[in-house]
Amino acid sequence: MAQAEGSYYVPHESYWPVVGTIGMFVAVLGASIWLIGMGHVGVPVTLVGAAIILFMVWGWFRDVINESVSGTFGALEDKSFRQSMAWFIVSEVFFFGAFFGALFYARMFSVPWLGGEGANFFTGLLLWEGFEATWPSHGPGELGGDFRAIGAWGLPAIMTAILLTSGVTLTIAHHALKDGRRRLLNWGLFATVALGLLFLCFQAYEFYLAYTEYNLRLETGIFGSTFFMLTGFHGLHVILGTLMLIVVLGRCLKGHFTADNHFAFEAAAWYWHFVDVVWVLLFIFVYMI
Amino acid sequence: MESTTATHDDHYHGPASGIRRWLFTTNHKDIGTLYLWFSLIMFFVGGAMAMVIRAELIAPGMNLVDPMFYNQLITVHALVMIFGAVMPAFVGLANWMVPMMIGAPDMALPRMNNWSFWILPIGFTLLLMTFFLPGGAPASGWTIYPPLVLQTGDAFPFLVFSIHVLGISSIMGAMNIIVTIMNLRAPGMGLLKMPIFIWTWLITAYLLIAVMPVLAGAVTMLLTDKYFGTSFFDAAGGGDPVLFQHIFWFFGHPEVYIMILPAFGIISEVIPTFSRKRLFGYEAMVYATAAIAFLSFIVWAHHMFTVGMPIGGLLFFMFTTMLIAVPTGVKIFNWVATMWRGAMTFETPMLFALAFLFLFTIGGFSGLMLAIVPADFQYHDSYFVVAHFHYVLVPGSVFAIMAGVYYWLPKWTGNMYNEFWAKTHFWLTAISVNITFFPQHFVGLAGMPRRIPDYPVQFADWNMVSSLGSFVFGISQLIFVAVIIGCIRGGTRKVDDRVWEGSHGLEWTLPSPAPYHSFDKPPEVR
Numbered sequence: 009m010a011q012a013e014g015s016y017y018v019p020h021e022s023y024w025p026v027v028g029t030i031g032m033f034v035a036v037l038g039a040s041i042w043l044i045g046m047g048h049v050g051v052p053v054t055l056v057g058a059a060i061i062l063f064m065v066w067g068w069f070r071d072v073i074n075e076s077v078s079g080t081f082g083a084l085e086d087k088s089f090r091q092s093m094a095w096f097i098v099s100e101v102f103f104f105g106a107f108f109g110a111l112f113y114a115r116m117f118s119v120p121w122l123g124g125e126g127a128n129f130f131t132g133l134l135l136w137e138g139f140e141a142t143w144p145s146h147g148p149g150e151l152g153g154d155f156r157a158i159g160a161w162g163l164p165a166i167m168t169a170i171l172l173t174s175g176v177t178l179t180i181a182h183h184a185l186k187d188g189r190r191r192l193l194n195w196g197l198f199a200t201v202a203l204g205l206l207f208l209c210f211q212a213y214e215f216y217l218a219y220t221e222y223n224l225r226l227e228t229g230i231f232g233s234t235f236f237m238l239t240g241f242h243g244l245h246v247i248l249g250t251l252m253l254i255v256v257l258g259r260c261l262k263g264h265f266t267a268d269n270h271f272a273f274e275a276a277a278w279y280w281h282f283v284d285v286v287w288v289l290l291f292i293f294v295y296m297i
Numbered sequence: 298m299e300s301t302t303a304t305h306d307d308h309y310h311g312p313a314s315g316i317r318r319w320l321f322t323t324n325h326k327d328i329g330t331l332y333l334w335f336s337l338i339m340f341f342v343g344g345a346m347a348m349v350i351r352a353e354l355i356a357p358g359m360n361l362v363d364p365m366f367y368n369q370l371i372t373v374h375a376l377v378m379i380f381g382a383v384m385p386a387f388v389g390l391a392n393w394m395v396p397m398m399i400g401a402p403d404m405a406l407p408r409m410n411n412w413s414f415w416i417l418p419i420g421f422t423l424l425l426m427t428f429f430l431p432g433g434a435p436a437s438g439w440t441i442y443p444p445l446v447l448q449t450g451d452a453f454p455f456l457v458f459s460i461h462v463l464g465i466s467s468i469m470g471a472m473n474i475i476v477t478i479m480n481l482r483a484p485g486m487g488l489l490k491m492p493i494f495i496w497t498w499l500i501t502a503y504l505l506i507a508v509m510p511v512l513a514g515a516v517t518m519l520l521t522d523k524y525f526g527t528s529f530f531d532a533a534g535g536g537d538p539v540l541f542q543h544i545f546w547f548f549g550h551p552e553v554y555i556m557i558l559p560a561f562g563i564i565s566e567v568i569p570t571f572s573r574k575r576l577f578g579y580e581a582m583v584y585a586t587a588a589i590a591f592l593s594f595i596v597w598a599h600h601m602f603t604v605g606m607p608i609g610g611l612l613f614f615m616f617t618t619m620l621i622a623v624p625t626g627v628k629i630f631n632w633v634a635t636m637w638r639g640a641m642t643f644e645t646p647m648l649f650a651l652a653f654l655f656l657f658t659i660g661g662f663s664g665l666m667l668a669i670v671p672a673d674f675q676y677h678d679s680y681f682v683v684a685h686f687h688y689v690l691v692p693g694s695v696f697a698i699m700a701g702v703y704y705w706l707p708k709w710t711g712n713m714y715n716e717f718w719a720k721t722h723f724w725l726t727a728i729s730v731n732i733t734f735f736p737q738h739f740v741g742l743a744g745m746p747r748r749i750p751d752y753p754v755q756f757a758d759w760n761m762v763s764s765l766g767s768f769v770f771g772i773s774q775l776i777f778v779a780v781i782i783g784c785i786r787g788g789t790r791k792v793d794d795r796v797w798e799g800s801h802g803l804e805w806t807l808p809s810p811a812p813y814h815s816f817d818k819p820p821e822v823r
Contacts, residue, residue, distance in 0.1 A: 015817065016481060018403045021313050021321035025412035032462065033419040040423070040454035043524050068408070088405040088480050092472045099468050099510045106514025106544055110529055110536075118537035126607065149533030226525055230535035233527035237518070 017080050024068035031060030069255075073272075077264065086271050093275040097282050100245070104286055107241065111234040111293060119145045119230065146229025155223045157231065158214065160295035167210045168291050171246075174203035175284045178253075178277055186267050190260070197257045200280070204250040211243050238290055245283045252276040311813055320415075323407035324813060325392050326709075331414050332389025333702070337778070339381030339421065340695075346374040348771050351733075355764035357754050367750040368436035373424065375439035379556065380463045381421055383690065386698045387559040388413075388470045391498050394705065395474060397804035397811060398492045400483025400820045405476040413469040420462035427452035438748055440545060441516070443530040443538050447523050454524075457516045464509040471505035474498055483803065485822035489583065492802050493576060496583050497562030500590045504551045504558075507594075512548040515541060539604050546597035554593045557657075557689065558586060560697030561628060564650050566802075567700050568632050571647035572639025573799035578631040585624035585631075592621045602673045611670045618668040622661070629658055644797075645719040649700035652692055652727045660688030663738065678748075681741025687734045692727070699726075699777065706781065707796045711810035712788025718780050725773035732766025 035057025042050025075081065081089075123141025124132020132139060136148035144157040158164065181196025215236075218224040226236045256276045259265065265273055312318045312327065322328060350370050353361045362370070392410065396403055404410045427434040432450015435441065441456070449456065478499050482491070491499075519541070521527040528534025530541045561582075569576045576582065598606060598614040606614075632654055641647070663685040667673050676682060707713050736759035741747075745756045752760065792809050803820060804811070 016402050016405075018407055018814070019323050021317065021323060022408045022411065023321050025408055025415055026320050028412055029415040029419055032416055032465075033422070036423065036458035036462065040458055043454040043520075044451040084480055088476045091476045091479060092406060092409075095472045095475060095506055096468075099472075099506045102507050103510035103514050106511045106518075106547075109544060109547070110518065110540060113537070113540045113543065114535060118532070118540060119535045121537075122532060122535065145535045147528060147531070147533050147535030149531075151528055151531075151534040226521070226527055229528050229533075233518075233521070233529050233534070233536065237521065237527065 017075075017082070017085055019071075019075070022068075022071070024064050024071065027067070028061060028064040031057050031062075031064055033057070034060060073259070073264070076271075086269070089271045090274070093271075093278060097278060100282065104238075104241065107234065107238050108289070108293065111238065114145075114230045114234060115143055119143065119147070122148055144231040146231055149229070152225050152228035152232055153223060155225070155228045155232070157224065157235075158218060158222060158295065160291065163210060163214050163217075164291055164295045167207055167214070168287065170203050170207045170210065171284050171287050174200045174207070175281060177203065178280055182273070182277055185260075185265060185270055185273060188267055190263075194257070194260055197253060197260055201250060201253050201257060204246060204253065204280075208243065208246055208250070211239070211246075215239075235294060238294055242283065242286055242290055245279075245286070249276070249280045249283045252279060321411070323403070323411055325396050325404045325407070325410065325815070326811065326813065328404075328410050328414050329389045329392030329394075332385045332392055332417075335414070335417060336382050336386035336389055336698075337781075339377050339385070341774070342425070343374050343377035343382055344771055344774065346370045346377070347767065350374065351764040351767040353750050354752070354760050356761065357752055357757050359751055362750070364750050365433065365436060368438075368748065369428065369434040371748055372435050372438055372441075373428070376424060377421070378690070379439065379552070380460075381417075383556050383694050383698070384467065385417060387498075387501070387556070387694075388467075388474075390559065390563070390698070390701050390705075391470075391474055393709065394804060395477055395495060395498065396481070396815045397708075397807060398495055398802055399478060399481060399486060400803050400816045400822065401477060401481035402814055402816055404473050405481055406473045409469050410473050413466050413473065416462050416466045420459045420466065423455045423459035423462065427455045430455070440542075440549070441519065442545075443519060443522065443541050446519060447530075454520065457520045460516045461513055464513045467505050467509045471502035471509075474502040475506075478502075483816070483819040483822045489580060490822060493565040493579065493582055494559070494562035497558045497565070497586050500586050501555050501558045504555050504590055504593065508548040508551040508555075511544060512552075515544040515548065518544075539601070542601045542604060543598065546600045547594075549600060550597040551590070551593040553689075554589055556694045558590065560653070560657075560694045561586065563697045563701040563704070564632065564653055565628075567646045567650040567704050568635050568654075569801070570704070570797050570799045571644060571650070572636045572641050574635055574639045575801070576631070577634040577637075578627070581627055582631055585627040588624040589621060592617060592624070596621065599668055599673070602670050603677045615668055615670045619665065622665055625661055629654065629661075640799075642798075644703075645714075645716065645723055646700045646704035648720065648723045648727075649696045649703065652723070653696045653700065656688060656692030656696070656727075656730070660685055660690075660693055663688065676741065678746055679741040680737045680745045680747055683747045684734050684737035684741055687737070691734065692730050696726075699723075702781070704797075705804075706784050707788070707792040708804060708807075708809050708811055710785050710788065711791060711808075712784050713790050713792050714780050714784035715789050718776055718783070722773055722776040722780060725776070726770060729766045729769035729773060733763050733770055734766075736760070736763045736766075 035054050038050045038053030038055070038057050040050070042054060120126070120141045121128040121131060122136050123139055124130075125141065139148035146152055146155060177196050177199040181193050181200065184190070184192035184196055224235065225232050253276050256273050259272065312324065313321065318327060319331060349362060350367065353367055392404065395401070430451040432452060435446065435449050435452050435456045437446035437449065446453075478491070478495055518527065518529040522530055528536045530536050530538045532538070565576055565582060596614055596618045598610060599618045602611060602614070643651075663681065667676055667682065667685060703714060703719055740752075740756045740759050743756065745752050794807065794809055795805050796809060803816075803822070806820065807815065
């Protein structure tokens with residue numbers, strides 16, 4: 009549909025939001041039932057909810073892609089999508105901020121205070137006698153037993169290299185798209201997806217090593233908590249980013265996107281770079297320092 | 298439908314029929330209406346809980362409910378009022394008014410707009426169903442501090458997931474509002490020509506995007522602490538329960554402004570209309586709003602002066618907190634200056650706006666008292682705090698919402714509400730809100746702690762007064778509902794497009810009732 013000048017596309021009624029609502033309700037209801045100790049009911053219900061959500065995502069995105077391909081969206085709609093994706097990423101930044109905040113607080117305040125630093129001399133002396141505030145720490149209760157932290161310059165350094173390289177291949181793909189070089193675009197995207205999957209394999213192996221060799225667990229005091237929650241949530245975001253890139257790759261192979269109209273590609277790319285940056289911060293603050 | 302959307306002309310279809318209209322709608326007015334009705338229902342759900350709380354407190358001794366259930370009531374009352382009544386009411390007003398005020402056809406992302414609303418009811422289904430679970434509803438107070446909240450029974454995951462769901466709703470709503478304001482303004486409407494309500498909501502939306510994810514992070518840590526063995530808030534593992542308070546209040550303090558900045562916006566629309574003058578110091582109002590929003594991020598620990606922070610922390614958070622009085626003062630004085638020598642009339646929206654001005658300022662002053670660290674050591678966790686935040690939330694946020702509803706209801710429906718009953722509603726509400734909450738200052742300063750169902754006999758008289766006031770307040774709100782329904786069903790007369798003699802802005806150029814689609818062609822703004 010050719011757009012009248014100055015008009016903005018307002019879609020028809022859509023049932024996808026309500027489908028998504030039902031899926032979300034079933035999923036969190038199932039998860040709650042699972043957590044209160046009825047996993048045999050809760051887990052299947054959660055999976056049904058997740059399936060409904062996936063169905064919603066598939067259907068909703070199919071609608072939007074069809075609209076996009078048929079030329080419904082003009083420059084203004086494109087701008088709306090871009091800005092909302094940017095703000096979504098900002099909200100994700102703040103989500104990670106909460107966990108980074110917990111890490112910094114533990115290292116700067118709570119662990120030293122438990123060791124008697126500053127005005128907390130008697131906390132260290134009377135409550136937790138003999139506790140030495142060091143990092144990594146599993147606290148004065150030595151929760152989870154003896155453990156070792158994973159050094160920065162083994163697996164994590166390789167993973168950093170993989171993720172940074174994937175950022176490069178994605179940028180190559182982006183430039184290829186802008187220059188109309190479709191083969192390079194497809195290969196660049198393919199390489200990015202492959203590197204993303206490789207990263208995930210490495211991370212799975214790292215978690216496996218942590219549990220089996222290093223005795224580093226989610227229950228390993230504040231270090232285990234911050235380590236697994238930060239790297240784990242990052243891993244979930246890599247999974248999501250990879251899925252986005254796979255969809256975008258599929259669309260590229262179908263011949264979607266033009267040099268100046270490729271919002272979905274850019275959204276996925278922004279998300280991927282955001283995940284990259286979070287990893288670099290993780291590498292510095294969780295593994296290196 | 299995906300194939301038909303592209304071939305239809307999408308700007309000239311009316312509402313679908315029956316329930317489909319409300320479930321599948323992409324129309325900003327429909328969604329705004331859903332938000333507003335939902336908010337009103339939640340106002341009565343939370344209000345019913347408040348009535349039980351005040352009935353328990355009407356006299357010393359255990360009168361009505363057992364202490365555990367009392368704690369559940371105070372917790373869920375707060376969550377329902379904050380996330381169910383006040384926030385959705387403002388989002389509903391934004392949905393209705395933002396496109397109309399900036400000259401847009403609709404919100405920028407209409408389908409996501411629908412989703413933002415419809416996950417609210419499921420969030421509250423999750424929260425309210427916990428009353429019927431073993432162990433009852435969460436009973437830790439709405440601030441859900443560990444380690445207490447970790448003792449919650451089966452309600453716990455439902456609480457956490459309901460907060461996640463409500464947070465997702467708020468973030469999507471905020472994204473939509475920002476994008477709409479940034480992209481869909483009529484040609485000629487520069488940023489500093491936007492109505493002040495638009496400005497306050499824009500800044501509120503930024504706050505929502507920044508802090509709702511932080512709350513999600515905090516409750517996620519609670520969840521893993523309880524079920525997956527992490528020790529974020531467990532000193533034995535090197536964590537700290539106080540860490541939760543820091544994260545929570547990093548969300549919680551901006552949240553306070555999320556609930557008052559749109560109120561400032563409404564008041565800044567109502568006062569000029571009924572003073573028949575333009576808003577005094579428009580740009581100063583914009584900058585003051587932005588300054589309040591910025592400061593809200595660096596004051597959070599004033600909610601936790603008594604946890605044992607280093608003295609440097611206490612001083613920093615005391616001074617930054619007091620700094621907020623400056624931009625807030627700018628706003629109060631600008632409202633007063635707007636009225637100065639205006640040709641004022643006192644229709645119901647104006648009455649609510651004036652009551653807001655007086656009573657919110659009282660809440661602001663008690664806030665200043667609480668900001669002073671050594672004084673706060675005395676006031677902390679007393680009924681003085683309860684009086685303070687109810688003064689800023691009830692005659693603050695809620696009065697502003699009511700002012701907004703009375704102000705725009707004729708535009709929405711095309712009918713004038715019944716002025717006599719609206720004024721009756723106002724006077725009963727304004728008097729009873731003071732009878733309810735003002736005595737709580739006294740009992741608080743005399744040492745009555747909050748969140749306790751029983752109290753020594755010396756507090757009996759003022760608690761009796763407070764309870765009686767609250768019952769009048771509660772019953773008065775039925776008049777509100779009656780006036781709204783009466784207005785929708787015809788009201789006292791038809792209104793013209795302008796509705797109010799002194800009104801300015803694009804929303805008053807549309808017909809009354811406003812057409813299903815706001816501006817098909819963007820209006821020209823000079």
